[in-house]
């Protein structure tokens with residue numbers, strides 16, 4: 659069974675409500691049809707029902723829940739709650755009300771915060787920064803977590819590397835230039851995400867352009883230091899730094915470049931040294947290897963909100979909604 663089919667099976671056993679605030683994006687409409695048809699999640703679409711339905715073409719989305727901020731009976735209560743959450747930043751209730759009326763992403767995140775939905779997925783029509791800012795501001799980090807980061811679940815066809823072609827790649831979307839300490843937190847969170855979604859032991863490689871001292875540079879030192887911090891914070895985690903990508907995932911190269919390493923050649927969690935590498939890296943694998951790229955899946959948020967690439971297809975939205983539903987299930991336990 660393909661990875662996503664397994665995720666969908668689990669999602670269907672305890673159906674969660676996911677808000678899709680980009681109701682005017684045709685891919686969101688197609689995805690909503692597929693999600694409802696397969697029973698993967700209940701969907702809340704944000705906006706005027708008549709207008710959304712008039713643009714839905716061949717797709718049947720009648721069974722979605724439509725919430726229009728302009729006629730929403732709880733708007734004032736939501737505005738009061740948002741103003742309270744942002745009062746340290748000086749937000750008034752009037753400003754909060756205006757934001758909820760004008761910005762469907764803030765409205766969608768508040769539906770999650772107020773318990774109306776278990777999670778939100780957006781980003782087909784909005785930049786990552788605009789999707790994640792309200793989530794970071796309103797939901798904040800989960801208890802015990804310092805840093806939110808964002809990974810892709812990569813499913814590479816006809817590939818026996820990683821976990822039979824399944825990898826977590828991180829951080830590919832959020833933290834532009836992580837310090838060693840931040841990289842260590844990204845690595846630990848990514849291992850947890852891998853294990854919770856794939857149900858296999860994580861083997862984490864922290865990538866560099868150097869393997870075990872083959873190059874000397876401050877950027878290499880940053881990754882070596884990150885590996886030490888991560889291993890101190892999570893001594894039981896199978897993790898190694900610094901490895902080049904081939905040494906991390908190809909058994910023969912791992913043996914020759916890092917013969918002592920327990921992770922080299924077998925890594926299934928790939929940690930990039932910065933966002934340039936991570937964002938470019940996942941798109942290379944997606945576009946040139948034909949991999950499915952689900953995400954960016956956020957880790958470390960107190961409640962699930964996940965992003966999409968603006969280049970996504972409707973099926974990517976379906977996959978990311980299924981993963982979000984799984985996170986929402988875990989949250990509700």
Ligand SMILES: CC(C)(COP(=O)(O)OP(=O)(O)OC[C@H]1O[C@@H](n2cnc3c(N)ncnc32)[C@H](O)[C@@H]1OP(=O)(O)O)[C@@H](O)C(=O)NCCC(=O)NCCS
Pocket residue numbers: 786787788790791794795799804805806807830831832833834937954
């Ligand atoms: C996500 C991002 C927008 C946040 O930066 P910003 O808009 O400048 O906002 P701020 O730095 O003021 O942060 C906003 C809030 O989020 C919090 N925050 C930001 N990054 C965070 C992180 N990684 N983990 C936890 N909290 C974070 C801040 O503490 C702040 O909280 P507060 O408002 O309650 O004080 C920014 O990191 C970003 O643009 N990242 C790159 C996104 C991108 O373009 N990716 C490539 C394509 S996928």
Ligand SMILES: CC(=O)OP(=O)(O)O
Pocket residue numbers: 781784785786830831937954966967968969
């Ligand atoms: C994750 C990502 O790269 O998003 P976008 O393509 O929308 O910038």
